Amino acid sequence: MFMTLKMTSRWRLLLWFLVPVLVVCSIEVQAQLKGYTAEQLRYQLYYKVLDPAQTLSDSRWMRLEPNENSFGFTDKIYVFKLNIVNLGQQTLPVLLEVAYPLLDHLDIYEGNLAPSSQRYSLGDKKPFSDRVIKNRNFVIPADLEPNKTEIYFFRIQTTSATQFPLNIWNPVDFHEREKMLYGWYGLYFGTMLVMAMYNLFIYSSVRYSAYLWYVVYVLSMTLFQAAIEGLTFRYVWPQSLWWNSISTSFFVCTMMAGVFLFQIHFLDLKNQSPNLFLLSKVAIAVSVILIISTFIVPYQYIIKVGAVLTTSSCIIALFTGYWVWYKGYRQARYFCLAWTVLVIVGFGTVMNYVGLLPRSVFTEYSTQIGSLIEVVLLSFALAEYINYEKSMRYEAQQHALSLQKIHNEELETKVAQRTEELEVLNRKLSDLSATDQLTGLRNRRFLNTYLREELERCQQYKRPMTLMMLDIDHFKQFNDAHGHLAGDACLQAVAKCISVSLRWPGDLVARFGGEEFCVLCETDSAGAVKVAERIRGNVEQLEFRWQNQTMKVTISLGVVVKTPDAGDSIEILISCADDALYKSKAAGRNQVTFYQATCA
Numbered sequence: 090m091f092m093t094l095k096m097t098s099r100w101r102l103l104l105w106f107l108v109p110v111l112v113v114c115s116i117e118v119q120a121q122l123k124g125y126t127a128e129q130l131r132y133q134l135y136y137k138v139l140d141p142a143q144t145l146s147d148s149r150w151m152r153l154e155p156n157e158n159s160f161g162f163t164d165k166i167y168v169f170k171l172n173i174v175n176l177g178q179q180t181l182p183v184l185l186e187v188a189y190p191l192l193d194h195l196d197i198y199e200g201n202l203a204p205s206s207q208r209y210s211l212g213d214k215k216p217f218s219d220r221v222i223k224n225r226n227f228v229i230p231a232d233l234e235p236n237k238t239e240i241y242f243f244r245i246q247t248t249s250a251t252q253f254p255l256n257i258w259n260p261v262d263f264h265e266r267e268k269m270l271y272g273w274y275g276l277y278f279g280t281m282l283v284m285a286m287y288n289l290f291i292y293s294s295v296r297y298s299a300y301l302w303y304v305v306y307v308l309s310m311t312l313f314q315a316a317i318e319g320l321t322f323r324y325v326w327p328q329s330l331w332w333n334s335i336s337t338s339f340f341v342c343t344m345m346a347g348v349f350l351f352q353i354h355f356l357d358l359k360n361q362s363p364n365l366f367l368l369s370k371v372a373i374a375v376s377v378i379l380i381i382s383t384f385i386v387p388y389q390y391i392i393k394v395g396a397v398l399t400t401s402s403c404i405i406a407l408f409t410g411y412w413v414w415y416k417g418y419r420q421a422r423y424f425c426l427a428w429t430v431l432v433i434v435g436f437g438t439v440m441n442y443v444g445l446l447p448r449s450v451f452t453e454y455s456t457q458i459g460s461l462i463e464v465v466l467l468s469f470a471l472a473e474y475i476n477y478e479k480s481m482r483y484e485a486q487q488h489a490l491s492l493q494k495i496h497n498e499e500l501e502t503k504v505a506q507r508t509e510e511l512e513v514l515n516r517k518l519s520d521l522s523a524t525d526q527l528t529g530l531r532n533r534r535f536l537n538t539y540l541r542e543e544l545e546r547c548q549q550y551k552r553p554m555t556l557m558m559l560d561i562d563h564f565k566q567f568n569d570a571h572g573h574l575a576g577d578a579c580l581q582a583v584a585k586c587i588s589v590s591l592r593w594p595g596d597l598v599a600r601f602g603g604e605e606f607c608v609l610c611e612t613d614s615a616g617a618v619k620v621a622e623r624i625r626g627n628v629e630q631l632e633f634r635w636q637n638q639t640m641k642v643t644i645s646l647g648v649v650v651k652t653p654d655a656g657d658s659i660e661i662l663i664s665c666a667d668d669a670l671y672k673s674k675a676a677g678r679n680q681v682t683f684y685q686a687t688c689a
Contacts, residue, residue, distance in 0.1 A: 153253075169244075173241070179235060180233065341399060431460060431463040555620070584600065
């Protein structure tokens with residue numbers, strides 16, 4: 090039952106992480122109008138593909154289809170022409186966004202490609218501070234005059250995958266999209282960092298190497314995703330052009346090294362499958378070589394090899410996990426599920442980078458969604474592995490100690506029983522010594538100790554305390570008329586009635602002696618009046634049976650309310666309450682009298 094509940098809670102947690110998918114899937118990535126309608130704006134896109142030695146006149150313009158925005162890895166120059174017409178009667182402000190932050194060089198010309206025309210020189214090879222609008226993507230403002238065709242040229246040359254996802258934004262809608270998108274980023278990157286820090290903390294406690302390589306993998310994945318989203322260039326290293334140019338390939342390689350190091354330790358490949366262990370070590374060596382090569386070899390070559398390595402690593406990891414699981418290694422379950430999810434959803438991203446799939450919501454965010462699910466599942470896998478190891482160690486220890494426990498159990502049981510008996514007796518003796526046997530209330534001895542403690546506390550915190558002395562009216566005559574047993578029954582009934590009249594757990598009622606009782610509570614004068622009158626009224630209405638007779642009694646109360654100072658003592662407070670009690674008796678009994686003079 091416990092295991093069922095535990096597994097259910099894990100799946101609930103995983104499903105919670107899937108909620109952001111709904112948010113992400115509502116974010117459009119296809120090039121189109123954003124916030125404006127076709128009745129307001131009409132546009133057409135054309136493009137040319139040039140070799141570095143060619144000029145613009147060497148090729149003809151071709152129509153760019155709506156989903157044709159990914160052109161793979163190429164050293165060619167792409168020039169795009171945007172013809173846009175404002176069909177309305179008013180000038181419309183727009184934002185032109187090229188939503189791919191990894192472009193090396195992006196030159197945007199207004200009107201024509203002449204040097205004298207308005208030009209924006211963008212790209213991740215330029216300092217971030219040069220951008221007109223500080224955004225992770227490339228964004229420029231424009232004002233479209235009514236009934237006029239505006240022409241913009243976009244010249245792209247890059248060593249990364251060539252993509253041209255152009256969006257024409259209404260500025261208000263653009264900023265709303267940014268808010269929603271950054272909400273997703275906050276959830277995704279925050280979760281990834283929390284998972285990394287949490288498991289790093291566990292590693293520092295258990296020193297299990299798989300946790301360390303898991304952290305390396307998660308941090309590399311997080312930084313890789315931040316880099317390809319343009320967030321690291323925007324917030325972390327906006328002036329470091331060289332590092333920004335190689336960071337993507339660097340994190341891809343460290344991510345793959347972390348993957349293989351993690352699976353070697355987590356799946357215990359050295360013992361479970363020596364051949365896969367050797368293959369993983371070769372993959373680690375290749376990853377390390379590529380990590381070093383990122384500082385030497387041009388980016389376009391490293392990233393292509395990195396894309397192939399990423400795909401092959403996922404396939405190897407998936408095959409390794411299922412093979413080890415098939416061989417009976419139970420801890421591989423979550424590992425297999427995690428990599429299955431990532432391979433399925435991440436495949437589209439790889440296909441997009443190499444130009445086999447157009448840029449879409451699936452290719453744009455599938456890796457983030459898949460990696461988020463994967464790191465959660467891998468964390469589950471680590472937790473299950475640690476629990477399994479703990480249970481195995483526990484069973485081994487239990488087996489080693491079983492003989493010793495057999496010899497010690499009887500003695501321990503006897504000692505425990507005897508200790509428990511003594512504790513019960515001590516508690517009973519302690520309780521008996523503090524309890525009045527007739528009424529079941531606390532006795533005078535307990536009252537004196539409790540009064541002293543409460544007095545010191547109220548003196549320290551300047552809190553008021555209320556002390557009430559209660560006496561059953563004409564109790565001697567009642568005793569003489571009905572006998573001592575009836576008197577005992579009367580004391581018990583009154584004691585119970587006083588107890589139920591007190592509503593706060595901290596209030597105390599004790600038998601002071603004979604037919605006298607004492608009530609101590611922390612309240613001011615107004616509260617003391619209510620409590621005292623409630624006790625008096627309840628006793629006045631009390632009826633108890635004795636030998637088929639209905640008996641009634643009343644009580645008189647003397648009350649003192651005081652915020653004690655250093656000169657006060659319990660003897661002074663009791664004396665003041667006693668004086669007030671005598672005044673109640675002298676005034677006719679069955680009433681409450683407050684001590685009016687200053688206690689001293």
